Amino acid sequence: MNYTDVITAKNIKKRFGKFELNIEELHIPEGFSTALVGENGAGKTTLLNILGGLRRDNEGEVTYFKENKITDEGVLERIGFTGTKNYLLPHWNGNQVRELSEMLFDNFDGEKFDSICKSLNVDDSVFGAKAKPVSKLSDGNIMKLMLATVFARKTDLLLLDEPASPLDPLMRDMLGDILRTYIAEGNGKRSVLFSTHNISDMESVCDYIIIMDDGKILERGFVLDIKEKYVVVKGDERDYEAASKHMVSAHNGKYGFEGIALSEKKNLFAGMNVSFETPDLFQICVSLLKQNSKLQMPEL
Amino acid sequence: MINAIKSFNAYNSKKVIRLTYALLPIGIFAVLFVTGLFLKKVDLDQRNIVFVTLAIIAIIEAVVMICLSDRFGIGTILVNNSGISEMMKTSFEGGKVTVNAVIGDAIMKGFLFTFVFVILFFGRLIFCKDSPVMLIFLNLMGIAASHTTCSLICWICRKIESSALASVVHSFGLFLVTPAIVMYALPTKIIHISVLVSLTVLFLLADAAINIIGIRLLKKFIKNEWYTDAKPKGREDED
Missing domain, CATH: 3.40.50.300 (P-loop containing nucleotide triphosphate hydrolases)
Structure with a gap:
């Protein structure tokens, strides 16, 4: 643009x-x-x-x-x-x-x-x-x-x-x-x-x-471009390890994993039981920020 | 100008400011008026002693109150960057408005002292029967001495963040007004007019020098410190 x-x-x-x-x-x-x-x-x-x-x-x-x-x-x-x-x-x-x-x-x-x-x-x-x-x-x-x-x-x-x-x-x-x-x-x-x-x-x-x-810029761009650049990946727990290698960030839960990956790497998930969705801005921001965050879930 | 000066008055200082700029002259006038009425039947010398004592108390009180109000108003303007609003800093006119507020404040203090000494002038003229010409020069010297004292105390304290240290400066700075007090205590007959004129000129020169230095320091502070001092939130270890 x-x-x-x-x-x-x-x-x-x-x-x-x-x-x-x-x-x-x-x-x-x-x-x-x-x-x-x-x-x-x-x-x-x-x-x-x-x-x-x-x-x-x-x-x-x-x-x-x-x-x-x-x-x-x-x-x-x-x-x-x-x-x-x-x-x-x-x-x-x-x-x-x-x-x-x-x-x-x-x-x-x-x-x-x-x-x-x-x-x-x-x-x-x-x-x-x-x-x-x-x-x-x-x-x-x-x-x-x-x-x-x-x-x-x-x-x-x-x-x-x-x-x-x-x-x-x-x-x-x-x-x-x-x-x-x-x-x-x-x-x-x-x-x-x-x-x-x-x-x-x-x-x-x-x-x-x-x-x-x-203190550094992690990502920047027009929202439409950023949304096209990333994709939400959801899949079964058993594919987590293999899939997470190609993802920007991934979180494994009870019902499978979820995270975001670069759209251009979509083909690397071939053969895995995953689905792709267009991310919203919140998902992109949180996923990118999670990469280097010092935040940890406290033991409650 | 008044609004700019008011904008520096700290939230908890309103009573002090009101007391200084409204109640003080009215209070002095009331005390002198009532005293004058009571002293009508007393002989002139005794009346003079009582009136002059009251006048001296009024002068010291005025200096103390005005310096105190400055502490709550312009405050620590030469060191405390956090007391300056971000709105002031994001305006091209912000620095200029601040300097103008300080100049306006000095002029206001001048008006206040003039008002106090005008009351003292008429009080002494009516009740003590002193020479009007001598009284004019005596009071002009009083205005100059009081304003110089205030300027010195205020500018020093504007560079001090510690309230305890500022109190010490307030206490000792008051001695600068001593010549005016001594002159006020002496009978006008024994004072030569040239002494009053010399002292007035001396005080005015000192006053001008103090304020010029103060304003230059303020301009330097605005240029060098205004845009550097604010700590980003959440970080204590600023370099």
Whole structure:
């Protein structure tokens, strides 16, 4: 698929003790929604912070909208960012969030912000004369408030760190609709990059996916291509050993084994009692991440 | 500007801020007014002693309250990166807004001290019958001395994360306002106006230098530290 990059990054490195974020090349396609998936501690937030300009002490080069740097005038104005903590300070109230956004971003529309807050049903106790601080809000309401500050601006790129995590299913569904509308109204010029653990919920809004593990990119590509690249393999227990040699990951259970394999290796399963299915994104992500995961089933 | 300053005020500091910026001048005015009424029948010298003592208490109180409110407001802005919102960092204007908030804060402190000393001026003019010209210069020196004291204490404490150490700085920093207090305690007749003018100029120069150095340090901190300090969640062993 032909596309231009909204973000291009090369040789991004950042070390924290034993952990190292090491990304040789990163392309975020323009006009699409990209999901960043990985285990806790895989480096998603660090990468988003680097791309959002919150961290600038990394090695490597990041360019935005073809050839701009984050420090170039007007670049940050075109990027909407929401973090998981400290984006809104806990002692701020809704009025302050609105006033500060007006002060910090030329393209912030106060009336649109009010209207979005109303539509998203943000707890109105943080507004008005006796406005409560943001710290009194639930995580979901804080996220809705953060999203309102971002969607009330005219931006071309959204970087959202786990926007779906604190949201209820209804709001998560609406977030998908909002992101799809945002991209559709951009006529190919608006892009979204979000990290998520809610792969199934966010699959409908995901065009491109980057799977990260231990600071590195494990897999990337357009969702349709990735789904064609892998296949779910299910089979009898007796074929497990032979089949697992050709699979990316496999799990043997009471009723047989299941896992994923590269589609191009389908012919290697000839003679085995196996069936193939098209995987969903969740299956692909979990299978790929299981390869190197340190997670183990605890003895209960 | 006010909104930017307010945005730095920590959640638990609202009462301190209100006390500083609203109740303090009103309280000083009320105490002086009531005292003035009670002192109507007392002779001028005794009235002077009582009034000047109260004025000195008011000056020290003002400096203490304003420095304290700064601790809860701008706080440890030169060292504590986590006190800065990510929203501020993701804006091209974020650094500028922060520097402007600090400049605005210094101007606000100036207004507050002016307000306090204007009350003291009229109080002393009415009840102590001092020379208006001398009182003007005396109070100008008082404003300059108090603001300089505050600037020094605040900028030092903005670089200190430890509350205990900040308390020590607050305590000893108060001595800087001593010249203003001594001048206030002396009878205006024995003070030469040139001494007041010299002290005022000296304090203003010191004040300007302290704030310029402070703002340069802040700009350097924004440039070098703002975008490096945040620890990624779940990792304690950051290099």
